[in-house]
Amino acid sequence: MNMNSIENAIEVQGLGKSFGPIRALDGVSMSAPRGQVFGLVGPNGSGKSTLIKTICGLLGPDSGSVKVMGLDAMRERYAIRRRLGYMPQTVSLYDDLSPWENLRFFGRAFGTSDLKERIQRSLEFVQLWDRRDDPLHTFSGGMRQRSSLACALLHEPELLVLDEPTAGVDPTLRHTFWSHFRELCDRGGTIFLSTNQMDEAMHCDRVAVIRDGRILVTEAPEQIRSLGRASIEITLDDGRRTFEVANYESELPQLLSAWGLESRVRSIEVKRQSLEDVILGMIGQEQK
Amino acid sequence: MIRRVNATAVRINAQLRRDHRFLGLSLAVPLILIFLLKYVFDSMPGIVRFGINFSDYALLIAAYLVHFLAYVLSTIVLVRDRITGTLSRMFVSGYRRREIVLGYVAGYATIASAQTALVLVSTNYLFDINIWRDIVAIVLTMLALALVSVGLGVFLSNFARNEGQVFPLIPLVIIPTALLSGMAIPIDNLPEVLQWVSNLVPLTWAVKVLKGVTVEDVSFFHVMGPFITLVAYGLVLLFLASLTLRESE
Numbered sequence: 001m002n003m004n005s006i007e008n009a010i011e012v013q014g015l016g017k018s019f020g021p022i023r024a025l026d027g028v029s030m031s032a033p034r035g036q037v038f039g040l041v042g043p044n045g046s047g048k049s050t051l052i053k054t055i056c057g058l059l060g061p062d063s064g065s066v067k068v069m070g071l072d073a074m075r076e077r078y079a080i081r082r083r084l085g086y087m088p089q090t091v092s093l094y095d096d097l098s099p100w101e102n103l104r105f106f107g108r109a110f111g112t113s114d115l116k117e118r119i120q121r122s123l124e125f126v127q128l129w130d131r132r133d134d135p136l137h138t139f140s141g142g143m144r145q146r147s148s149l150a151c152a153l154l155h156e157p158e159l160l161v162l163d164e165p166t167a168g169v170d171p172t173l174r175h176t177f178w179s180h181f182r183e184l185c186d187r188g189g190t191i192f193l194s195t196n197q198m199d200e201a202m203h204c205d206r207v208a209v210i211r212d213g214r215i216l217v218t219e220a221p222e223q224i225r226s227l228g229r230a231s232i233e234i235t236l237d238d239g240r241r242t243f244e245v246a247n248y249e250s251e252l253p254q255l256l257s258a259w260g261l262e263s264r265v266r267s268i269e270v271k272r273q274s275l276e277d278v279i280l281g282m283i284g285q286e287q288k
Numbered sequence: 289m290i291r292r293v294n295a296t297a298v299r300i301n302a303q304l305r306r307d308h309r310f311l312g313l314s315l316a317v318p319l320i321l322i323f324l325l326k327y328v329f330d331s332m333p334g335i336v337r338f339g340i341n342f343s344d345y346a347l348l349i350a351a352y353l354v355h356f357l358a359y360v361l362s363t364i365v366l367v368r369d370r371i372t373g374t375l376s377r378m379f380v381s382g383y384r385r386r387e388i389v390l391g392y393v394a395g396y397a398t399i400a401s402a403q404t405a406l407v408l409v410s411t412n413y414l415f416d417i418n419i420w421r422d423i424v425a426i427v428l429t430m431l432a433l434a435l436v437s438v439g440l441g442v443f444l445s446n447f448a449r450n451e452g453q454v455f456p457l458i459p460l461v462i463i464p465t466a467l468l469s470g471m472a473i474p475i476d477n478l479p480e481v482l483q484w485v486s487n488l489v490p491l492t493w494a495v496k497v498l499k500g501v502t503v504e505d506v507s508f509f510h511v512m513g514p515f516i517t518l519v520a521y522g523l524v525l526l527f528l529a530s531l532t533l534r535e536s537e
Contacts, residue, residue, distance in 0.1 A: 056380050058535055078382070086380040092373030094299070096306045101299070108295035109382035135306065151377070 008067075009034045009159050009190040010055055015064035017050055017213075024050040026213040028064070032192050032206065034158075037185050039204030040194040041279060047213040048194035049089055052163045055192065056086050069159065082110065085157035089164045091144045093136055099123055099147045100132040103154055110155045122150040125180065142173045149180070160184065162193040166200065178203045198276040211283050221275050228273030228281065236264045248272070292383055296391020301398055314361070314399055318353045318407045325349055326414040344503045346415040347426070348471040350407040351433055351494050356462055358400045358434045362392060362441030363457065367448050370534075379535045386530040393438045393526065400434035422501040425508035425515075429497045432518045436490040439525030446532045470495045490525075493518035 010032040017025040025047045032038035040048050053059040054066050057077030066073035068080045093102045103119045112118060123129045126146035136144060145165065152160060162181075166174045174197075181191050181203070193204075201207045201221050208218040217224060230248035232255070234241050245251040248270050256265070273281070304311055325346065369375040378388060408426065412419045419426055440461065448454045466472060468482060469491035475483055486492045493514040500511035508515070 053376075058376055058379065078384075081380055081382050084380070086377065088373045088377060090373045092377045094303060094374060096303050097299070101302055105295055105299040106377065106381045109292055109378070111291060 007034060008032060009069055010038070010192055011067040012051070012055075013065045015051070015054065015066060016062045017047075017054060017059065018062055024213050025054070025061070028210075028213065028215050030208050030215050030218050032190065034190045035185065035188060036205035037181055037191045037193070037203065039201050039207045040192070040210055041196075041198060041201045041207055042194075042210035043196055043283060046210045048196075048210060049163055050213075051210070052161055052192075052194055055161055056084065057081070082155070083158045085152035085155065085160045087148050087152040087160070087162040087165055089167065091136075091148045093144070093147055093151060095137040096135055098133045098135055099128055099150065102136065102147065103151055106151050107154045112155065118154055118156070122153045125153060126150045127176075142169050145169055145173070145177075149177070153184070158189060160189060160191045160193075162191065164194055164196065166195060166197060174200075198279045199274075201279060202275050207279075209279055209282055216282050225272065225275045225278055228275075228278035230273065231271040233269040233271070235266045235269075237266065238264070289384070289387055292387040293390045293394055296383070296388060297394035297398075300392065300395025304395075304399060311399075314357065315402060315406055318350075318357065318403050319410055321353055322346075322350060322407060322410045322414065329415075344499075345471070346411050347408075347417055347419070347498050347502055348495055350411045351430060351498055352466065352469075352471055352491060354400060354404055354407060354430055355433050355437045355465065355491055355494070357403060358396060358437035359441045359461060360454075360458055361399075362396055362438045363445045363448070363454050364451060366392065366442055366445040367451055367454055370445070371450060376535070385533040385535075389439075389442050389526055389530040389533060392442060393435060396438050397431070397434060400437070401431065404430040404434070417502060419502075422508065425497060425501045425511070429494050429515060429518065432515065432522055433490070433494045435522035436518065436525060439522050439529050440490065442529035443525055443532060446529075446534055465489050465491045468492065470499070490518065490521050493521060 008031040010030075012028055012030050015025050015028040016023070028047070028051060040051065042048050050059060054061055055068060055073055057073045057080060060074050069083060071080050073080065093099075094105070097105070100119060100123070103122060104115065107115045107119060119132075120129065123132050126149055128143060128146055128150060131139070131143070136147060139147065145168075149162075149165060152162065160181075166177055169177065178200075181193070185191055185205075195201075201224070204221060206218065207221050207224055209216045209224070217227070219227075226247070226249075230245055232243045232245060232248055232252060234243070234256075243255055245255065252268070252270075329346075366375070369378075375388075383391075404427065408419050408423075408430070411417060444457050444461070445454070448457060464485075468475075468478065468486040469489045470486065471491060475486050475492070478486065496514035497508075497511045497518065500506045500514070501508055
């Protein structure tokens with residue numbers, strides 16, 4: 001076990017996975033540091049769920065390697081699963097059972113002596129304690145998602161792997177979910193989640209953008225945003241001029257001196273692309 | 289391991305208790321079919337002249353019903369678990385393949401036992417059979433058959449990716465079972481190749497035991513060979529099912 005494996009909750013090297021003629025993952029390499037929220041951002045069909053299932057040991061890779069907390073994701077999957085919580089893309093709980101019954105069933109696999117207390121803590125965390133005995137089929141979509149999150153949290157795992165946890169969730173609940181994720185991270189946990197909502201990338205500590213089974217970039221959100229273009233509007237004594245630049249921090253001084261504008265500048269307004277636009281731009285370029 | 293097998297069985301039983309319609313139908317359908325059988329047999333009294341005693345068949349058909357229902361039920365439920373992602377979640381939560389398979393057997397043993405009890409009591413009441421004399425042999429055979437059925441259902445569910453794909457698998461088992469098990473046609477009357485194939489049909493071994501203790505009036509000890517074969521068949525199927533249960537697509 002090398003030092004990187006210890007520092008990184010997840011480490012993926014040259015991962016390839018095909019389903020017949022479809023190349024779902026094409027040489028994916030990335031690492032998710034411990035104690036952070038890591039976001040895997042990409043459109044539908046980009047390979048997010050395949051990567052997540054590989055991390056959880058539910059899919060074997062065709063090539064490359066996946067290490068989770070320093071352990072091989074396939075060979076040592078049973079040891080990993082004791083330390084990992086998984087929330088699938090679909091709710092994947094029994095509709096005819098209550099949250100209490102569902103959590104008790106999945107929780108009994110871990111063999112903890114304080115299962116009842118843990119179920120209570122998890123359901124209180126997602127604010128479903130009052131509805132613990134109602135069957136899941138009586139719940140709204142958001143409540144079902146919360147039940148699913150509670151199930152993933154039950155054994156208080158070091159690593160939470162969440163596959164599109166906010167898909168189909170209304171904006172208020174999305175906000176609540178992100179508060180939960182940040183709170184869990186603040187307690188020392190690591191969260192690896194996927195999303196196709198580009199704007200959610202800003203909530204992450206680190207983001208990987210995936211498209212057609214390939215990672216386009218892995219950086220902190222602000223770093224990714226800095227890769228976008230900026231529009232600089234300079235108001236001069238005799239009017240306004242607008243420039244489009246790739247990197248405004250380095251290009252602005254050059255621009256002012258090259259155009260001889262410094263002495264006549266009244267104000268400078270910089271409009272940077274949003275993180276969402278930068279990611280969409282990356283994905284769009286890749287598509288072309 | 290026992291904790292997880294028990295947890296699976298408890299969960300399945302909780303689901304069965306909640307689904308009143310399913311529970312009702314699972315218990316009512318075998319009864320309805322036994323009553324239908326009685327009605328059909330009673331409407332053809334003349335056939336007795338050809339040496340056919342319907343009562344000899346009633347218990348065999350009852351066993352066939354238990355086998356059929358437990359097989360179909362376990363196949364569909366496991367495929368549904370796979371489609372909804374609950375099976376994947378079980379794996380990630382730490383359940384092992386053998387624990388899931390044994391949990392299903394233990395869970396469905398309850399409903400299979402209830403079906404067996406109803407079928408036996410109704411058969412005993414409606415037909416000229418005294419099941420009480422050989423009750424131990426009959427119940428053990430029925431339960432072993434249920435074990436085979438669940439194992440077969442779990443094993444074959446690996447070949448279906450959705451509930452629709454389960455349906456072609458149903459006649460694949462049920463029709464050869466009806467034709468080759470000795471339930472309707474004596475095995476000795478089949479061509480030699482089919483006689484050999486009949487050994488692969490699990491119901492064949494149950495029929496040998498049930499026919500032995502009821503029609504041929506031999507002791508359970510005399511038909512211990514087919515009974516052990518039936519149990520071994522079930523264990524092999526469960527082993528195969530737990531080996532082949534896919535953790536993911």
